[in-house]
Structures are given as C-alpha cells and as structure tokens.
Amino acid sequence: MKNSNTSFKIVDNGSITSPKGFLASGICTGVKENEQLDLALIYCKKKAVAAGVFTQNNAMAAPVIISKEILKRQSLKAIIINSGNANACTGKRGMEDAETIQKTTAAFLDIDSTEVAIASTGVIGVPLPMDNIIEGIPEAAKQLSKKGGKAAAQGIMTTDTINKEIAVEIELDGKIATIAGIAKGSGMIHPNMATMLGFITTDIVISPSYFQAILREITEGTFNMVTVDGDTSTNDSVIAMANGESGNREMNENHPQKDMFVQALQYVCEYLAKSIAKDGEGASKFIEVEAHGFITVSDARKAAKTIAGSNLVKTAIFGEDGNWGRMICSLGYSGVPFDMEGVKLNLSDGQEKNVKVLENGLPLEYDEELVTTILKNQSVRIIVEANNGSSSATAWGCDLTYDYIKINGSYRS
Numbered sequence: 165m166k167n168s169n170t171s172f173k174i175v176d177n178g179s180i181t182s183p184k185g186f187l188a189s190g191i192c193t194g195v196k197e198n199e200q201l202d203l204a205l206i207y208c209k210k211k212a213v214a215a216g217v218f219t220q221n222n223a224m225a226a227p228v229i230i231s232k233e234i235l236k237r238q239s240l241k242a243i244i245i246n247s248g249n250a251n252a253c254t255g256k257r258g259m260e261d262a263e264t265i266q267k268t269t270a271a272f273l274d275i276d277s278t279e280v281a282i283a284s285t286g287v288i289g290v291p292l293p294m295d296n297i298i299e300g301i302p303e304a305a306k307q308l309s310k311k312g313g314k315a316a317a318q319g320i321m322t323t324d325t326i327n328k329e330i331a332v333e334i335e336l337d338g339k340i341a342t343i344a345g346i347a348k349g350s351g352m353i354h355p356n357m358a359t360m361l362g363f364i365t366t367d368i369v370i371s372p373s374y375f376q377a378i379l380r381e382i383t384e385g386t387f388n389m390v391t392v393d394g395d396t397s398t399n400d401s402v403i404a405m406a407n408g409e410s411g412n413r414e415m416n417e418n419h420p421q422k423d424m425f426v427q428a429l430q431y432v433c434e435y436l437a438k439s440i441a442k443d444g445e446g447a448s449k450f451i452e453v454e455a456h457g458f459i460t461v462s463d464a465r466k467a468a469k470t471i472a473g474s475n476l477v478k479t480a481i482f483g484e485d486g487n488w489g490r491m492i493c494s495l496g497y498s499g500v501p502f503d504m505e506g507v508k509l510n511l512s513d514g515q516e517k518n519v520k521v522l523e524n525g526l527p528l529e530y531d532e533e534l535v536t537t538i539l540k541n542q543s544v545r546i547i548v549e550a551n552n553g554s555s556s557a558t559a560w561g562c563d564l565t566y567d568y569i570k571i572n573g574s575y576r577s
Contacts, residue, residue, distance in 0.1 A: 171334060172428040175342065178331025179313025183342040183367040184409040185210055189307035190319030193300030195248035195286075195293055203297060204245045204319030205304040206363060207273060212405035214240040214281070215376040217383045219400035225252035226262040227282040228401055234281050238372040240405050241279040243363060244269045244304070245320045246297055247348070248286040252398035261292045268298055272305040283361055283401050285348060286322050317346040320361055323571060324348050328439040334428045336421050341368045341410035345432045349390070349440035362387055362436055364404035368425065371416040378426060379404050386433035389465060389559045390441050391473040402433075441560035446567030449481050450543045452514065453559045457550040463500045464557035470498035471546060472561035481544055482563035486511065486535035488521045491546055506551035513538045514545040 181188050187207045195202040216235040218228050234240070244265060251258045262282055270277040284292075307315075317327035331344035349360040364379070383402055415425055442450045455468035471477055474494035480487040488509055495502070509522035517538050519530050538544065 170427060171424040172332040175331035175333055178344055179329050180206060180316055180344050180346045180363060180365050181310045181313040182331035182344045183365045185367055185407045186365045187308040187310060188312040188316035189304045190312065190315030191300055191304050191307060193296040195296050201315060201319040202246060202248045203300045203304050204316040205308060206243045206316060207308050208241055208405060208407045210407045211239050211241055212407040213370055213372045213375055214238055214405050215379040216403045217380050219398060221398050223253060223398045225250055225284060225399045226254060226258040227251055227284045228399060230262050230266060231281040231401060234278060237278060240281055241275045242269060242273055243281045243403055245283040247320050247322050249284060249290060249292050250286045250288045250399050251284040251292050253289045254291055257291055261294055265297055268301050272302050281403055285361055285399050288398060320348040323445055324443055326443055328436055330432050330435045332428050332432060334424055336412035339410045339412045341412055342366060343428050343432050345436050347436035347440060360387060360400045360440060362402040366406045367409040368406050369408040369412050369414045370406045371414055374416045375406060382430050382433050386437040389469060390437045391469055391559065391561045438560050441562050444562035445571045446565040447562035448565055449563040451481055451561045452545045454547045456556045457552055458500065458555045459553035461555045461557060464555045467495055467498050467500045468557045468559035470494050472559040475564055478564035481539060482565050484536055484539040486532060486539060495548060502550040502552045508549040510547040511535055511538050512545040512547060513541045514543050
C-alpha cells in the first residue's frame with residue numbers, strides 16, 4: 165500500500181524480517197507467566213552496519229552498558245532481547261549475567277560476542293533467571309526464520325497489549341530497499357534518548373557515521389517525544405542494523421535520494437512511537453500535542469512534551485473535560501519563552517472537528533458541546549501556537565486512567 169504524499173510503500177504484514185537477509189524468533193523460556201513469549205532474537209548472516217541511541221537514566225541497566233560499548237564498533241550480526249526482567253540495579257552479577265547471555269548467543273550463532281547486542285525489559289532490581297534464559301537461547305537460535313518477526317515483536321513485550329511492528333519499501337538507485345521496526349513500551353515512558361525498546365532493520369547500504377547521526381536525529385523527534393507517565397526507564401534503547409543487501413549506492417549526507425530515505429525511516433520511527441503512546445498502560449485515549457511558532461525546535465519540543473506529560477491535562481482528557489486552562493498552565497511552567505498575548509489554543513479530533521478556545525492569550529466563546537464531542541474521541545489533538553518564531557514539534561501521549569493505577573499498583577517495576 166502506497167502511503168499518500170510519500171515516496172515509500174507500507175509493506176502488508178510487514179515485520180522486522182521484511183528486509184532482505186534478516187531472520188528472527190520469539191520463544192517462551194518461562195520468565196513470564198502464562199507461557200508468554202519472553203525471549204527474542206534478531207539475526208543477520210551478513211555483518212550489518214549498526215547504530216544505537218540509549219537511555220539517559222544514570223541508573224543504566226547492564227545490557228545498556230554492554231550494548232553501548234558494542235555499538236562503538238558500528239557493526240552487529242545479532243540482538244538478543246529478554247522481557248520480564250530488566251537486569252537493572254543488579255550490580256556485578258547483572259553485568260556478568262548479561263555478558264553470559266551475549267557470549268552464549270554468539271556461540272550458538274557461531275559468531276563473535278562483539279557482534280551481539282543485548283537488551284532487557286521488565287522488573288528492576290531482581291537477578292535474571294539465568295537457567296531459563298540460557299536454556300532458551302539454543303531454541304531461539306534454532307527457530308530463526310523469515311516468518312519469526314511477529315514472534316520477536318511479541319517476545320519483547322511486558323505490559324503491552326499489542327505488538328508494535330511496521331515495514332516500508334522505497335526505491336533507491338533503482339533498487340527496492342526495505343526499512344522495518346518493532347518496539348515495546350506501555351509504561352515508564354518518558355524517554356530521553358520507557359521502558360521503551362525499539363529495533364530497526366534495513367537492507368540499505370549506508371555510511372556508519374551517517375546511520376548513527378540520522379538515527380539520533382530522528383529519535384529526538386519521534387521516540388523521545390513520547391510520554392506516558394513521565395518516568396525515564398533504566399533500559400531505553402533504540403538499536404538499528406543495515407546489512408546493505410539492497411545494493412543501492414551508499415546512503416550518506418550527499419546521496420541525491422537522502423530525503424526519501426529520511427522520510428521513510430522517520431515514518432517507521434514515528435509509527436512505532438505513536439503505537440507506544442496509544443498502548444499506554446490503562447490508556448483510553450491517544451493525545452497528540454502540536455506546538456507551533458516557537459523560537460527553536462528545542463523550545464517547541466519542550467512545550468509539546470510538557471503539555472502531553474501533564475497529569476492534569478491527561479486526567480482532563482480522560483474525564484472528557486475541556487479544561488484548556490490546564491494546557492496553558494503546563495505551557496507556562498515548561499520553561500519555554502513566549503509572549504502570552506500571542507498564544508492561540510485549539511482542540512481537535514485530528515479530522516474535521518476543530519475548536520479555537522484561546523486567541524491572543526484571551527479566552528473565546530466557543531461551543532462547549534463540540535469540545536465535549538471532540539474529547540469523546542479515542543484520539544485528541546491539542547494545537548498551541550506561540551507566534552514567537554517559526555519552529556514546530558509534536559509530542560504523543562495518552563490519558564491517565566484508573567486502570568493505570570491498578571496496573572502499576574500490582575506490577576513490581
């Protein structure tokens with residue numbers, strides 16, 4: 165299916181294995197209850213160019229420390245991910261366990277341990293159930309296949325209610341190339357690169373330095389613009405692999421089709437980011453905040469994310485209460501410079517319904533019934549204009565519900 169106004173095509177039933185040369189698997193090792201899949205493996209026979217962006221939380225988990233070091237080599241063949249246990253705040257033992265998983269995976273794939281990245285998500289402060297994981301690695305390696313993408317997407321989930329995956333195709337230098345991704349995230353999401361994990365595969369030929377630079381840039385405007393509960397995880401990671409099997413001319417900052425590639429990668433990351441926000445723990449509504457007319461992009465991002473992350477805004481949306489004052493209040497404490505006399509605020513369902521509630525810093529008379537109708541939608545858009553510059557940004561979040569309290573009151577994080 166060709167996406168309108170774009171240069172790429174969405175792959176039907178696309179998964180992390182849609183790009184040429186990638187295999188994946190997802191298995192149950194017994195770490196999670198009810199025979200849920202809890203170990204995922206992504207593999208590429210050909211050494212791939214690799215890039216990564218990781219959590220800014222100072223209590224960084226052992227797998228993050230190891231993968232950050234591995235990614236300095238800018239190449240990978242495999243990523244092993246366990247869910248149900250974060251292996252965070254586990255000290256020396258946690259580091260040793262992560263290294264053992266990395267080395268065991270490498271041994272069964274017959275590759276070097278420096279070609280394996282590792283990620284974990286789940287409960288913090290509890291040692292990994294190593295017997296389960298080590299016994300599961302041979303099976304994960306055995307089950308690697310082109311059809312294993314969906315199982316891998318399920319294997320990285322914790323409190324997620326849906327698997328998050330996407331693949332798109334673009335034509336570069338006359339060659340068909342594919343970019344795919346999977347992600348997990350439902351709670352503890354306020355990444356600053358939650359638990360938020362994202363994995364990208366592509367068969368594009370790409371410069372290692374450009375791959376790292378563009379992944380970081382796109383992450384700033386996508387994954388890092390998601391906020392579910394304001395907590396930045398110890399384990400946030402986005403890791404990307406590019407094996408070059410499409411045969412295009414090397415993608416770099418000077419490639420004539422660079423913008424096409426960036427648009428496609430941006431779409432994949434934004435789709436996954438929005439999927440995380442929509443699947444926020446206990447969420448009943450998806451919130452999109454557009455911030456326009458700010459001096460810098462950084463200001464616009466901060467403004468949008470502050471509004472999206474406000475508990476008072478989130479509860480107002482949940483209660484279908486058009487209390488726009490909470491939105492302006494959160495903008496005011498964001499620390500972003502603006503002149504209140506220039507501020508405009510609209511509420512929208514993202515389609516045909518739109519109500520302007522504030523203009524030039526002053527409240528307007530508006531149809532409150534229409535606002536209530538907008539807030540009854542599963543998707544609500546808040547549009548704030550500062551009229552202070554030309555920079556814009558968008559943040560994504562969700563409402564705050566009773567179910568969020570129930571989930572996190574009974575889940576040891």
